[in-house]
Amino acid sequence: MIEIENVRKSFGPLEVLKGIDLTVKKGEVLTIIGGSGSGKSTLLTCINGLEPIDSGRIRVDGTEVHARGTDLNKLRRKLGIVFQQWNAFPHLTVIENVMLAPRKVLGIGKAEAAAIAEKQLSHVGLGDKLDVYPSRLSGGQQQRMAIARALAMSPGYMLFDEVTSALDPQLVGEVLDTLRMLASEGMTMICVTHEMKFAREVSDRVAFFSKGVMAEIGTPQQIFDAPLNAETAAFVKLTQD
Amino acid sequence: MFSYTFQWKQAFAKLPLMLDGALVTVEIALLSMALGIVLAVALTGFRLSGNRFLVAVTAAWVEVARNTPALFQIYMAHFGIASFGVHLSPYVSLLIGITFNNAGYLSENFRGALKAIPDTQARAARSLGMSAVQAFGYVVLPQMLRIAFLPITNQMVWAILMTSLGVTVGMNFDLYGVTQDLNALTFRTFELFALAAVIFYVITKIIQIGARLIANRLFRY
Amino acid sequence: MFETALTFQDMMFLAQGAVQTLLVTAIAVVLGTALGIIFGVFRFQVGPWWAAPLTFVLDVFRSIPLLIQLVLANAFLGMVLKLKLSGFTVACGVLTLYTAAYCAEIVRGAIGAVPSTTRRAARSLGMSWRQDMAYIVLPLATRVALPSWIGLALGVMKDSALVYIVQVTELLKSTQILITRLQEPLLLLIICGAFYFVISFPIARFGGYLEKRWSND
Numbered sequence: 001m002i003e004i005e006n007v008r009k010s011f012g013p014l015e016v017l018k019g020i021d022l023t024v025k026k027g028e029v030l031t032i033i034g035g036s037g038s039g040k041s042t043l044l045t046c047i048n049g050l051e052p053i054d055s056g057r058i059r060v061d062g063t064e065v066h067a068r069g070t071d072l073n074k075l076r077r078k079l080g081i082v083f084q085q086w087n088a089f090p091h092l093t094v095i096e097n098v099m100l101a102p103r104k105v106l107g108i109g110k111a112e113a114a115a116i117a118e119k120q121l122s123h124v125g126l127g128d129k130l131d132v133y134p135s136r137l138s139g140g141q142q143q144r145m146a147i148a149r150a151l152a153m154s155p156g157y158m159l160f161d162e163v164t165s166a167l168d169p170q171l172v173g174e175v176l177d178t179l180r181m182l183a184s185e186g187m188t189m190i191c192v193t194h195e196m197k198f199a200r201e202v203s204d205r206v207a208f209f210s211k212g213v214m215a216e217i218g219t220p221q222q223i224f225d226a227p228l229n230a231e232t233a234a235f236v237k238l239t240q241d
Numbered sequence: 242m243f244s245y246t247f248q249w250k251q252a253f254a255k256l257p258l259m260l261d262g263a264l265v266t267v268e269i270a271l272l273s274m275a276l277g278i279v280l281a282v283a284l285t286g287f288r289l290s291g292n293r294f295l296v297a298v299t300a301a302w303v304e305v306a307r308n309t310p311a312l313f314q315i316y317m318a319h320f321g322i323a324s325f326g327v328h329l330s331p332y333v334s335l336l337i338g339i340t341f342n343n344a345g346y347l348s349e350n351f352r353g354a355l356k357a358i359p360d361t362q363a364r365a366a367r368s369l370g371m372s373a374v375q376a377f378g379y380v381v382l383p384q385m386l387r388i389a390f391l392p393i394t395n396q397m398v399w400a401i402l403m404t405s406l407g408v409t410v411g412m413n414f415d416l417y418g419v420t421q422d423l424n425a426l427t428f429r430t431f432e433l434f435a436l437a438a439v440i441f442y443v444i445t446k447i448i449q450i451g452a453r454l455i456a457n458r459l460f461r462y
Numbered sequence: 463m464f465e466t467a468l469t470f471q472d473m474m475f476l477a478q479g480a481v482q483t484l485l486v487t488a489i490a491v492v493l494g495t496a497l498g499i500i501f502g503v504f505r506f507q508v509g510p511w512w513a514a515p516l517t518f519v520l521d522v523f524r525s526i527p528l529l530i531q532l533v534l535a536n537a538f539l540g541m542v543l544k545l546k547l548s549g550f551t552v553a554c555g556v557l558t559l560y561t562a563a564y565c566a567e568i569v570r571g572a573i574g575a576v577p578s579t580t581r582r583a584a585r586s587l588g589m590s591w592r593q594d595m596a597y598i599v600l601p602l603a604t605r606v607a608l609p610s611w612i613g614l615a616l617g618v619m620k621d622s623a624l625v626y627i628v629q630v631t632e633l634l635k636s637t638q639i640l641i642t643r644l645q646e647p648l649l650l651l652i653i654c655g656a657f658y659f660v661i662s663f664p665i666a667r668f669g670g671y672l673e674k675r676w677s678n679d
Contacts, residue, residue: 074370083361093462149369307662417527417529
């Protein structure tokens with residue numbers, strides 16, 4: 001379970017998170033929608049401790065992320081994250097990209113790590129690209145590789161930060177299909193996205209962020225068909241035209 | 242055609258001595274590169290440390306290395322240090338001079354290479370649970386090496402060429418020193434130095450071709 | 463405070479050395495650049511195969527120590543050809559070719575960096591080869607080449623310290639002569655080093671500035 005309590009975060013004079021409260025249960029798929037600058041991406045990087053927070057509390061399975069004594073490297077094994085920019089390691093082949101963290105962080109042997117990597121890569125449809133360097137892959141393939149790389153650590157949670165925003169339109173579908181597959185397998189996921197159709201289909205709950213505040217949260221039906229908040233209504237109407 | 246009679250045989254008879262000298266030349270170049278790389282890494286770290294004293298030391302080192310003649314740097318390592326009462330052998334002075342030069346140039350290259358790797362690479366590695374050291378060692382450093390590889394090769398060639406300057410501080414058993422001593426005995430200046438030139442040429446070609454082979458194996462992406 | 467035997471005359475002696483250094487450098491850079499541009503354009507124009515002999519010769523200048531180039535040229539011209547040339551002439555000649563060898567490499571790379579699509583666009587507008595070179599390639603290639611060329615010119619100035627071997631008393635040699643006489647190595651070396659530094663540092667900075675500015679657009 002991920003528990004977020006009254007989290008505040010500023011970059012200089014700009015307050016990007018103004019007291020967020022949110023709980024994500026095991027097995028749940030939560031999508032976060034909202035305009036740019038609404039703080040939704042920042043929240044993800046705070047959950048996995050890549051960004052410090054100013055006040056409040058984030059707990060993952062009871063461990064407080066930003067507490068002094070927390071071993072972030074250990075905690076991050078539980079939290080897979082995939083970014084808008086896939087950040088493939090260009091000097092490693094596809095399978096080596098996926099094997100690196102299991103080997104060096106979890107200390108798994110080479111053969112076993114290769115087996116894990118192969119399984120995850122086949123899972124995202126890259127079983128035939130194992131020994132290729134990332135520069136030979138399309139953006140969509142690289143993004144799926146990044147997903148496999150995160151999955152290879154067998155994380156309890158997956159955080160997706162606008163993973164289709166940097167892709168050419170014709171490549172968006174293959175990545176969303178991968179996310180749908182993970183959702184259907186019961187993975188706990190938090191997806192920040194601009195893909196409204198996708199959000200409506202896969203989410204258990206949808207949260208709408210606006211100017212650093214979570215303006216509304218509810219079922220996809222509530223958010224998309226009968227929003228209670230006027231801003232949500234305006235945003236949804238705008239994106240569905 | 243020429244009234245001068247070339248006596249190549251005399252020069253070739255000295256080839257074994259010259260090749261022994263060439264070994265010393267290669268040894269000095271390799272040592273100065275190994276030390277230079279270690280120091281350059283340290284200097285790069287100093288510059289990034291933000292500590293004003295360390296940043297100033299690095300800036301002074303890098304700028305003096307790049308903006309004064311290599312021969313001046315070797316003089317400083319010999320006569321300059323000697324004026325403090327420390328008398329170094331020509332070998333050590335030459336080694337210090339070339340190492341100083343290598344470290345200055347390489348640290349600039351390393352800094353550029355580090356800048357060329359986007360922060361997001363380290364971030365992606367950290368998000369997979371790697372420590373800062375692991376992220377640097379497995380993700381950033383290998384990519385830096387690729388960028389810095391050609392400059393390192395070029396500096397190695399420079400180091401070989403710079404060994405010839407040792408003669409000015411009394412070095413006499415590297416390739417240039419040996420050639421100069423043989424010249425004083427035989428006066429076959431042209432033949433001896435032509436032979437030395439060929440040996441230098443072959444050494445630099447071996448370095449360049451070897452580096453290319455290593456690069457092809459190492460950097461297939 | 464600081465006791466030194468250094469006299470005004472000694473300083474003038476050093477200044478004369480500095481003049482020699484700058485003179486040799488200026489001649490070598492001007493002539494070497496002119497030659498280097500010709501070699502570089504030629505290499506680019508005829509392609510790697512036909513340019514191979516020239517490429518090889520130029521590479522030799524970059525693969526053997528300058529000191530040996532000077533000694534060999536001096537021995538060849540003096541002992542073999544029995545020409546009576548001053549050391550200054552030999553020094554300028556060798557440094558010119560040395561400069562040309564590096565400059566040709568810079569020029570070839572800079573011309574190669576001009577996108578062929580740009581050049582094709584120029585030709586498609588009816589420009590001749592000459593016009594394409596003058597109005598398209600020259601301005602674009604200059605931007606690429608200038609920072610490296612500044613580095614080369616400074617490199618030649620620093621390397622000109624080696625022409626002492628053909629009896630040219632340039633700055634470092636003058637310094638060494640005074641060191642032997644006055645036995646004040648540190649002070650003299652610092653004066654000498656400062657001279658090189660004061661010329662090289664600002665120009666190198668300017669080159670770096672140009673490189674940064676021009677690589678951004």
